[in-house]
Amino acid sequence: MKYKATTIKDIAKALNLSTSTVSRALRDSHEISAATKQVVLEYAARLNFQPNPIALSLKERKSHSIGVIVAEIANSFFSQIINGIESVANEQGYTVIISQSHENFEKEVRTLQYLASRSIDGLLISVSSATNDLQQLKSLHQSGLPIVFVDRSVEDIHTHKVVVDNYQGAYNATIHLLEQGYRRIACVANSEHLNITKERVGGYMAALQQYQLKPDPQMIKYCFHGGMLLHEVETAVSELIKLKPKPDAIFATSDKLTTGCMRMLKRHKIAVPKTIALTGFSNSELIELLHAPITVVQQPAFEMGQVATELLLQLIESKRPVKDFKTIKLQTRLVSPDNK
Amino acid sequence: MKYKATTIKDIAKALNLSTSTVSRALRDSHEISAATKQVVLEYAARLNFQPNPIALSLKERKSHSIGVIVAEIANSFFSQIINGIESVANEQGYTVIISQSHENFEKEVRTLQYLASRSIDGLLISVSSATNDLQQLKSLHQSGLPIVFVDRSVEDIHTHKVVVDNYQGAYNATIHLLEQGYRRIACVANSEHLNITKERVGGYMAALQQYQLKPDPQMIKYCFHGGMLLHEVETAVSELIKLKPKPDAIFATSDKLTTGCMRMLKRHKIAVPKTIALTGFSNSELIELLHAPITVVQQPAFEMGQVATELLLQLIESKRPVKDFKTIKLQTRLVSPDNK
DNA sequence: TTTATTTACGCAATCGTTCCCGGAAAATTC
DNA sequence: GAATTTTCCGGGAACGATTGCGTAAATAAA
Missing domain, CATH: 1.10.260.40 (lambda repressor-like DNA-binding domains)
Known part of the structure; x- marks a missing residue:
């Protein structure tokens, strides 16, 4: 009824x-x-x-809604981004439709298709780690759908992007480990397809080189599904601890991977940081409660969401086609358990 | 453009x-x-x-969208519920519009108002801990908006409800503490306005009585904002540890409160479980990584979301007014760090 | 061959709003 | 007092789809 x-x-x-x-x-x-x-x-x-908003939408040819695609909302980093998005979108009378790719390309494609069919006015997306085909995204963009990338962006598509200084963040984290005396630092990284992975691994390698250490390919493990599948991390960590000599520290490039590594190290009964130290990107609020207090690279997620939404709404409400796209690069923060 | x-x-x-x-x-x-x-x-x-879905909506007088209001998505319990909701809603061609109350009544009212104005076809809601006035919700329900409650429901409104056996869950957790020898068990609870609080505190007290222990009002602390404001938990825990004799265990009635207590105990440098043991409701996936391995009461959140959505869609698609409302009560699971 | 029935399509109303026109009444100007 | 301008309001098309009804042509039945 x-x-x-x-x-x-x-x-x-x-x-x-x-x-x-x-x-x-x-x-x-x-x-x-x-x-x-x-x-x-x-x-x-x-x-x-x-x-009636529907009648209005029909008349104005605007749905007053924006689509958001992230890997998963059950992840502090993304949920903080979403909070940032909502804070400005709702302020301006836009509804936010949230979708999750679960780091799965097919799911992302279906979701994108669905959002497009619901005639969203614009899209905020952080591509999945499994995304290697940009056809659909490109065609939507070409047909005029305003898109803004958050965190994980895509080089081929020319639009606004809101990212962090991944290189610097990874560099700082690795330097932090080096300063504490660790020399055999492994890296558990996200999918190679992701631009953020390249940047973070780049920062990691630069720090090693700064200390005259040669990056060892065996010490870098990529996880195609970004740690969404725990066995990926399991394989990565198992292989790392089988190396001789073993790494004495691990740098993980994402939230899911950082906690994933910790899970694995615990399962292998490896003391952190005594036997192997750990650091990585993470926005989890529970970090300080973990059994091993670790230093993490935090991203200004809320702010990223806000800025990205502001840019998207500008795009949506602009009278004529926008040509001048910008990439906003925010800074990360290295947070130690003590200096909170 | x-x-x-x-x-x-x-x-x-x-x-x-x-x-x-x-x-x-x-x-x-x-x-x-x-x-x-x-x-x-x-x-x-x-x-x-x-x-064009908007034209269709106008014609059919249906937006094919449902609203969801939870406390916050950055909470494993709620994000799991949302995943459950999405899994069935999307399957049936409905868009999910997620909103957060942040345990704030005014925010909830505004959000509800907004969702209603966006002409949603139905509503899934887990009321905020600060909600003590049901006027708006009642009037929306009376005017015909299909509503299904998830987890936190409201007695006065007669509709489908999907909940867990809070009494039993709390009882089990408390018994678990008692079996381990704890006798001075405190309770850090959510807002008294919430029906789940009453049920959980009820289960807690029943367990105590089972062991011939008299519940002490001083040992029960209520947090109006459900731990959303950390100082609430701070006050609760501070007062508890000032008691003579001190409690030897704490039972927390929600996710946010469980981690909040842990945070506070850590801040006060109180060893868990040595000095004070802790247990509580939680669906966090990081529990096993915490410095103090604790036993938690887990709720079948994903399933709750699924069931609630199925019921809501039934309500929405029913030809004539539904009179026969049911309350689905699911079981909780007591999860110890070892028996995972 | 004539009539009845299908088949296959078009017309126009409808959903709830907005907005371009057009026009009557009132107010103003000359 | 006539001409002009304002003020104020209604008619109706439009947004993009669905659908009841009407109807010409094709086919079947008589």
């Missing part, structure tokens, strides 16, 4: 006016007398009239 | 047919010849035609 909301027609009929007059009165048009306006406004308020 | 999608009119014009014929051809109506159908279908496929 459904409930019937009051429409502009109901008001018009009740007040013996035309729908155009009612519409104009509600929008405070100058061509309606003060007296009529008052009558309409009062009556509308009494019935708690709400203009 | 905006991109213009192809409409049924474009197809009609190009093929020299009427819009009705095109519409019927696309819907495979029997009153269109096979030849025409083929032409239309092929042309539509070539242009990647997607019927």
Whole structure:
């Protein structure tokens, strides 16, 4: 069953006016007398009239909704981004439709297809780690759908991007390990397809070189599904600890991988940081409660969401095609368990 | 700028047919010849035609979207519920609009107002801990909006509810502590307004009585904002450890409170479980990685989301008003760090 | 051959709004 | 008092789809 909301027609009929007059009165048009306006406004308020957003959307050819695709919301980093997105989107009267790719390319494609079919006005996306085909995204972009990338972006598509200084963040984390005396530092990284992976691994290698250490390919493990499949991390860590000599530290390039490594090290009964130290990107709020207090690279997730949404709404509301795209690069923060 | 999608009119014009014929051809109506159908279908496929969902919504007076209100998505319990919701909603062609109350009543009211104005077809809600006025919710329900409660429900509103056996879950957890020899068990609970709080505190007290222990009001602390404000938990824990004799264990009634207590105990440098043991409701996946391995009460969150959504969609798609409402009560699981 | 029935399509209303026109009444100017 | 301008409001098309109804042509039945 459904409930019937009051429409502009109901008001018009009740007040013996035309729908155009009612519409104009509600929008405070100058061509309606003060007296009529008052009558309409009062009556509308009494019935708690709400203009039907669907009718409006049809008329304006705007759904007033934006799509968001992230790997998974059950991840502090992404949920913080989403909070940032919502804070500005809702402020401006936009509905946010959240979807998850679960780091799965097919799911991402289906989701994207679905969002497009729901006629969203714009898209915020952090591509999945499994994404290696950009056809669909490109074609949507070409057909005019405003897109802004957050965190994980894509080089081939020319639009606004909101990212962090991944190189620097990874560099800082690795230097932190080096300063503490670790010399055999392994890296558990996300999918090679991701631009952030390249940048973070780059920062990691630069730090090693700074200490005259040669990066060892065997010490870098890539996880195609970004740690979504635990066995990926299991394989990575198992292989690392089989190496001779073993690594004395691990740098993980994402939230999921950082906690994944910790899980694995614990399962192998390897003391952290005594036997193997660990650091990595993470925005989890529970880090300080973990059995092994580790240093993490934090990203300004909330702010990233905000900035990205502002840019997207600019794109959506711009009268003419935007040509001048910018890439906003924010800074990460190295957080130690003590210096909180 | 905006991109213009192809409409049924474009197809009609190009093929020299009427819009009705095109519409019927696309819907495979029997009153269109096979030849025409083929032409239309092929042309539509070539242009990647997607019927405008907004126009459909207007026609059918259905938005094909459901609203979801939870405390916060950055909480494993709720994000798992949401995953459950999405899994069935998307399957049935419904869009999920997620909103967060952040355990704040005013925010919840605004959000509800907003969702209603976006003409959602139904609502899934887990009320905020600060909710003590049900006026708005009641009036929406009376005006015909289908509502299903998840986890935190409300007695006064007669509709489907999907909950867990809170009493039993809390009872089990407390018994678990008692069996381990703890006798001065405190309780850090959520807002007293929440029905789940009453049930969980009830289970806690029943367990105590089972061991001939008299529940001490001083040992039960309520947090109005459900631990959303850390200082609430701080006050609760500080007061508890000032008691003489001190409690030797704490039972926390929610995810946020369980981790909040752990945070506080750590800050006070109180060893867990040595000085004070801790157990509580939690669906966090990081529990096993915490410095103090604790036993938690887990809720079947994903399933709760699924069941609730199925019920809601039934309500939405029912031809006549539903009178027979049910309350689905699922079981919790007591999970120890070892028996995983 | 004539009539009845299918078949296959078009017309137009509808959903709830907005907004371009057009026009009557009132107010202003000459 | 006539001409002009304002003020105020209604009619109706449009947004993109569906659908009841009407109807010409094709086919079947008489």
